[in-house]
Amino acid sequence: MGQVGRRGVVLGGTALGAVGALGLVAPAEAWTWQPAGSIAGAGTGMDPRYLWDDECDALVARLFERGEVELVNELLADWTHNDEALPAGLPADLAAFLERNRQLPSWIDQAKLTQAFDFYERRGTYLGVLYGLGSGMMSCVIPREARAVYYSAGGADMKDRIAKTAKLGYDIGNRRAFGPGGQMVVTCLKTRLTHSAVRYLLPRSSHWKSGAEESLPISQADIMVTWHSLATFSRNKLVAWKIRMPAADSAAFLHLWQITAHFLGVKDEYIPASWDEANVQSRQVLDPILRPTPEGIKLADILLNLAAEYDKGLTKPVLNGFTRYTLGDQIADWLQIKRSPMDRMIKNSWPAFIRFKEGLVNLPLVPNLYWVLDEFLRLGVLFFLNEGRRIDITLPTGNNPN
Ligand code: HEM
Structure with missing residues (x-):
């Protein structure tokens, strides 16, 4: 299918929610998004597809060359909270990097972050579904991400x-x-180091075909693509699902993700200052690139089968159905997700469930649906909290051996 047709189908299938109504122009080839629309308000305007994370990449390359990655993983395992001192014994250049980059940006707005927590408390369930089965499954049709994930170490153990x-x-x-007591600064910095490790390792993989399009994985543009698949997509879906979102909630949710992008190493000139600007950028970088790849299809299959470990496949139709409902038929078909009668049930019941949760209707839900949703959330907890084990983000030391 051609670009415009594919794009029309994807957007028409409400993959990107509210954007769909406006997104009828052909996708731009060149980077034209203006830094005037960013948090920084100005910038070089350089195409972020050709920018990575020079400082962190050079640092991590040195860690590999000095044979220090395993030591660093061991030392960083006990560094978990934003306000904790760095562990003793870290290589000096790594310690200096982390001290410098753990500082909060001048534009952080604590009031918005407080509001964001309040928003999460009220909307956490929806966001869980959207992150897990929306964004998570969408990553399988983001070709560069699917390939990077599939061929990196994590591709061999998707549950982990x-x-x-x-x-x-x-x-x-x-x-x-x-803030103090939280973990996001540390989690983002460890992720940033992990991304640099992937940039170091993946080009050495025999599977990785370097080409004109992508010599090095995880560019600044790639990170913003994933950012939109999480933040912009979820926000647009909440709007499309008619979930009440006062301006303060909307601004707070955006701010949370702006700060996250900053700590992941995205330059402020690429971080959208508003949802309008985010939608403009998303239409340019995310919508046109969505397509199936052999790696993405395999990843989707692995992901949707993970739950079977717990329930012998009982909820697989629910996971499939939610993915189809959230991302639309086009993406579900690309990922070869099987149809089932559950699809119709979810399609008919989810809007009613939302109206019920939003207090717009008092009708009791059918018991079946209660079961479906309860089971779904139970699985989410098992999955995402990893059966209560402590979860540590570590720098990979190799690629997917398979
Ligand atoms: C690792 C989040 C963008 C590819 C990770 C980890 C997190 C994360 C939390 C650590 C988990 C782990 O080690 O498995 C994010 C977020 C992004 C983003 C929030 C953007 C907002 C990207 C992009 C790509 C990518 C754009 C590829 C194009 C990877 C790979 C790993 C990784 C390959 C390592 C997997 C492994 O070998 O363990 N990312 N990521 N990420 N990310 Fe990202």
Whole structure:
């Protein structure tokens, strides 16, 4: 299918929610998003597809060359909270990097972060579904991400990888996410180091075909693509699902993700200052690139089968159905997700469930649906909290051996 057709189908299938109504222009080839629309308000305007994370990449390359990665992983395992001192014994250049980059940006707005926690408390269930089955499954049709995940070490143990990624999804919803007692600054910095390790390791993988399009994985643009698949997508879906979102909630949710992008090493000139600007950027970088790949199809299959470990496949139709409902038929078909009668049930019941939760209707839900949703949330907890084990984000030391 051609670009415009594919894009039309994806947006028409409400993959990107509210954006769909406006997104009828052909995707731009060149980077034209203006830094005037960013948090920084100005910038070089350089194409972020050709920018990575020079400082962190050079540092991590040195750690590999000096044979210090395992030591660093061991030492950093006990560094978990934003206000904790760095562990003793870290290589001096790493310690200096972490001290410098753990500082909060001048534009942080604590009042917005407090509001964001309140928003999470009220909307956490929806966000869990959207992050897990919306954004998580969407990553399988983001070709560069699917390939990077599939061929990196985490591709060989997707359960572990999900738990680690979910740690970020969990930490971001903490009352003090970026404050003292929270963990987001540390989680983001460890992720930033992990991304640099992937940039070091993946080009050495025999599977990794370097080409004109992508010599090095996880560019600044790639990170913003994933950012939109999480933040912009979820926000647009909440709007499309008609969930009440006062301006203060909307601004707070954006701010939480702006700070997250900053700590992941995205330059402020690429971080959108408003949802309008985010939608403009998302239409440019995310919508046109969505497509299936062999790696993404395999990842989707692995992901949707993980739950079977707990329930012998009982809830698989629910996971499939939610993915289809959240991302639309086009993406579900690309990922070869099987249809089942559950699809119709979810399609018919979820809006009613939302109206019920929002206090707009008093009708009792059918018992079946209660079961489906309860089971679904139970699974989420098992998955995302990794059966209560402590989750530690570590720098990979190799690629997927398979
Ligand atoms: C690792 C989050 C963007 C590829 C991680 C981890 C987190 C994370 C929390 C640590 C978990 C782990 O080690 O498995 C994010 C967020 C992003 C983002 C929040 C953007 C907002 C990207 C992009 C790519 C990517 C754009 C690829 C194009 C990877 C890979 C790993 C990783 C390959 C390591 C997997 C492994 O070998 O364990 N990311 N990521 N990430 N990320 Fe990202």
